Amino acid sequence: MSRMAVAAPLLLLLMASSAAGQSTEPAVFITTYPNATQGKITSFTMADDGMLTLVGVYDTSDTGAQTISLAPDGRHLAMAHGTANGQVEQLDIFAINSDATLSFVLTELVPDSPLDVAWLRSDLLAVVQTDFPSTVGIYAFDEVNATLIEIDREDSGSFSSNVISHPHGRYVFVNDSSGNKVSAFEVSDVDGTITPTAASATSGMYPLGMGTTSTGGRLYVGGGISGGGDKVHGYAVSFDDGSLTALPGSPYTSPGDSPKLAVATPDDRYLFVGHGSDATVRSFRIESDGSITSLGRSFDIGLQGTLGDIAMLDDYMLVTDNSSAVDGKSGVYVFRVNSDGSFSMVGSDLFDTQTSTPNTMAVWNPETGMYLDSSPLIGGTQARFEVTGAGNAQDTALVYSLAGPGRTPLYGQGITLGLLLPIELISVKTSDATGFVAWNRTIPSKASGRTVWMQAAQAGRVSNVIGRSVQ
Incomplete structure (x- = not known):
């Protein structure tokens, strides 16, 4: 060597060059908010200027669609439902075609309620069982035989609603908003099972909406209504065991009300924080030591609780508005992120998803x-x-x-x-x-x-x- x-x-x-079985254009997939109506996924492609073009709207297998995740190779989507069943829920897998259309692959029953899912590899999926207590299940996906089989299940705390994969695939992080902690599990290279490695307390505050930087060295979480309703936690991630150490000055104070999710830009320069109570998205600069500084820039979606999700696709930030109450419109906003951390709306208004409650997103960039x-x-x-x-x-x-x-x-x-x-x-x-x-x-x-x-x-x-x- x-x-x-x-x-x-x-x-x-x-x-x-792009590959078959992935969208050849940048793509955005948005599922509806969990309710009693038919679950749907809206597919868009994105042009170089950030404009979205509607590809199609696809029915899921049940009502109450509530979460979506894109496999790291861009070939499949996983999404799960939340209904009144109380015992099991349906989890769907869709194949993504080169034109960003979707083809149904399978439905599998998983324990109630799968509030979040995350692909760890192209053949491995993590699914939280949100209950009292909660667990995280690991499922092996066989594309050839169209099967999804549970291979492991581990305790994750009192109430887990969020699961994410470390960018390098070695670790999976699961929150526990009742136990005020984030747990790290190591993913086996051999059989895909997971082993608990560390749990980090969040200073008596809820951990919500976890997000890592692209290098995987830092993790940020919202504190929700706890701790004064204005806190964002920041952690350094150990590459040795996935353990978390509070960054200098953490937790940080946000000008917004009830931080609920955190998303870093692909270059790890800025952090966008979505808020629940005031429905704003706000920008922060990520300093060299990982601490964050508010840039004083924000966008107000509208009513309390109407900010659904935030996603980054290259230089663009996408934000969903999940309710048409009062203003009569819902959909997805697109903003271009400028070099100074400010952001400018693409187009004159949001893009219509042709669904009533657009919420959670997954995005695909063929350049990566x-x-x-x-x-x-x-x-x-x-x-x-x-x-x-x-x-x-x-x-x-x-x-x-x-x-x-x-x-x-x-x-x-x-x-x-x-x-x-x-x-x-x-x-x-x-x-x-x-x-x-x-x-x-x-x-x-x-x-x-x-x-x-x-x-x-x-x-x-x-x-x-x-x-x-x-x-």
Whole structure:
């Protein structure tokens, strides 16, 4: 293996391309608010200027649609329902086509009530069971046989309503708003089961709407109505075990009322916080130490509780308005995020989802559509690394770092690697016509006990970063 310099020539002249089974354009998927009406998912594509084009509206398998999550390879959506059943609820999987249309794949029953779901890998889904007490279930998804099978279930606290995956796939975080804590679980590279690693208290305040930075080094949560109703918590995330340590000055005070969710920009420079009681979205600058500073900029959705969700798609922030009460309109707003953290509305008003209660969102950017995965890494044996979505006949570099994830710009190549220097090159290979490329490499015996961070790269785009512990 050879050392990769910042200006390495191996990425020159490589071109990006989209893969079949993913939307070839930036896409937005929005599900309805949980109620007694037929569940629906609205699909949009996004143009370079942020304008949305309606693709279609799709029925889900039940009433009470309440959460949605996009697989990291962009091929499937998962969404779950909340009804009056009280025992089990229906969870749907949809396939995403190249034109951003949806095709139904399967429905599986899961314990009541699945308030949130999150893909951990393209074949692994986490689902919270919100009850007293709560659990988090892990499900293996088999695309070929169209099955979703529970493989693990762990206690997650008194009342869990939010689950997210760490950007590198090693950890899953679950909140406990009654127990005032966030729990971290490590995801097994071998069988996909999870193991509790750490739980961090939130100073007697609710943890709501968790969000990480793109590098995975920081996690922010809203405090809801607790702690004076104006607090945002910030944590440093340990790459060793997923444990959380309060950032300097945390918790932070927001000018808004009842912070309920936090979303960072892709470059990790700004944080947008959505609020429940005053229905505002407000911008904060993320300082070098992870603390946040209010920029004094906000947008008011309207009535209390009508701000549904916030999502980032490249340089654009999307915000849903889930109620047409008083003003007679609901839908999704799009804002361009400017270099100073301010944000400007795209178009003259919100975009109509053609549903009555648009709420939770999932977004897809084909420029980041390469997906890297690997078999378990065992010292002295051969491992396999696979990339999908690499485009037809595209030279693709597989690189790694022992220093951990971070941000390393390659200015001549138009990309920023999600790894810290020193970065090593494993190999450059050319993808096949389906956008698939794979490497087989023997893992050195002396690497056992180490953690390695890997990424695939082409000129103009990079894959996800994965972290693997060598057994």
